[in-house]
Amino acid sequence: MQAKAVGLTQGLPVSDPNSLQDVTINVNQPRGRDILVAVLATAVNPIDTKQRQGQSPVTTPRILGFDAVAKVLAVGEAVTTIMTDDVVYYAGAVDRPGSDAQYQLVDERLVACAPKTWSPAQSAGLPLTTLTAWEALFEKLPFTAAADANLGQSVLIINGAGGVGSMAIQLAKWAGLQVITTTGKPETTEWVKRLGADIVLDYHQDLGSQLAAAGLQAVDHAILLHSTDQYLPLVTPLVRPLGTIVAVVTNQHPLPMALLKPKSLNFAWEFMFTKANYQLPSMATQGSILAQVAQLADAGVIVPTTKRTLAGINAANLRTAHTIVETGQMLGKIVLTAPFDA
């Protein structure tokens, strides 16, 4: 079948109208464990802008878009967990056509039913950031994924106001952790406090002395959601011996890892697409994480992080969203909602 979509054929600055173009694509019927969906809303993440910028020239337009809420139109013969007419949400995979399209094929293992009480625009802000935050906290760090299961333990989240940070704070609070985070201005400080942060440090000032002033010598573990190059040396002195520093942003230069050795610290990469890219058996954990998060959303334990919605999925709106995300200053998430009015 044919579908409207927003695609690109080369890496261009977002100010160029050709950087993202309205196109028409073909979408096959689902086979195996794939489901065919109609996209209702899609969020833009930093990985969208990076993949767009780095796209080498292609003849068939590439369709980006990872986060989505969508209605299931048909399922492959091996699908067991999802049914037609379900409204699902997912972050998808980087090696397949994305959610900046009217219709899309997705592997059922990456998918769960969306929160029942949230709008598509609200739920579309969740998958990629939530999976990253959840895997960082409960797979890369040794915290337990259950309500109040980690009382007495602490986590430092660098850049708490962004997409991943906004979910990491909420999940960490749900799990009973003491949450220390960093912000740079009053409105982001207010936002992270609303999400549950216990201690907010100003990233313009020395982190260690602010932590000490708040009565803490060190934190158990840390999650870096901004420049790994800049923050690894700053955070290493703040983490307790045997602790782990999780990073999500690729370093630009080799890293001074010897700093971590006296305390036998660990360094862990959290890259949400690893499980799908390598077709690991554990890729089904992403569907199950999203199912748990939908329950937390419907129970009111977590609140939406979508901060801005653009009505209409088309190249012009998507270029606007990419422009905003590229500033790196976005609070929470930006979402585009159907219809496709290309």
Add this chain to the structure above:
Amino acid sequence: MQAKAVGLTQGLPVSDPNSLQDVTINVNQPRGRDILVAVLATAVNPIDTKQRQGQSPVTTPRILGFDAVAKVLAVGEAVTTIMTDDVVYYAGAVDRPGSDAQYQLVDERLVACAPKTWSPAQSAGLPLTTLTAWEALFEKLPFTAAADANLGQSVLIINGAGGVGSMAIQLAKWAGLQVITTTGKPETTEWVKRLGADIVLDYHQDLGSQLAAAGLQAVDHAILLHSTDQYLPLVTPLVRPLGTIVAVVTNQHPLPMALLKPKSLNFAWEFMFTKANYQLPSMATQGSILAQVAQLADAGVIVPTTKRTLAGINAANLRTAHTIVETGQMLGKIVLTAPFDA
């Protein structure tokens, strides 16, 4: 009380007779959780030579020596696990006078009774390497410390013939792992095979193609016991997604950590002295690890790695041992045995 010892007052090349000198020191009676021991044998590790080389000038001689087997002469009032006349073994701590001495004070939490069926020279080769190998396998890597508990899983050990490698191979085999290791010449290959290595790669040749020739695409996890700078980029392509690379040798240059990101790999430092240096509650795990290892030794599950013994603990013999260890080519361990004939 007074004790004979081998000390140093500044960092000198081992060829200099003043690099390690026969001295007399004072040793106090034990208080708190300390025990007072008479040293029967002491092994030399790479950290001895590095600490000697880097010693800044001091007036009171510093006593090195970590690994030891010793007889307990007296215990502090808070000691609960060790009794007078026990023969114990331990790796001690870097911030206290060491085991290159007739008498020494050690914290009971770092100590266990030595294997009953092994000589002091055999047991003295165990503690530091065994603790490093055990913590790497069963604390830094997610393997289970029990007989055959990890069947179907694999570990790559870079430099299997050295001190830590010789213990890591044996402990990994005991735990049911498939062990892949690297060597550079026939006698080290023979040695690691005797210890239980399943697949031995020649480190002069490409590791990936040798692994493939042995029928393996990748390993679950890896332990680097030689140049982290050199081996991190070589080993990264060989480790399965979500795996962990443990390193014990301080890097000389910043490391290209971005290589590890696509597979969401983890990097972990194993530095045996962290627990004692920071007086962590977990320092008592070192005594308990050594107690378990003594049982494995007495049961014949592991064999001694001591490959050379020098009779007499004195400056001349210790300089000889440091000279050999500094080559980095030592197979297994070198040990000095009492009496102190300074």
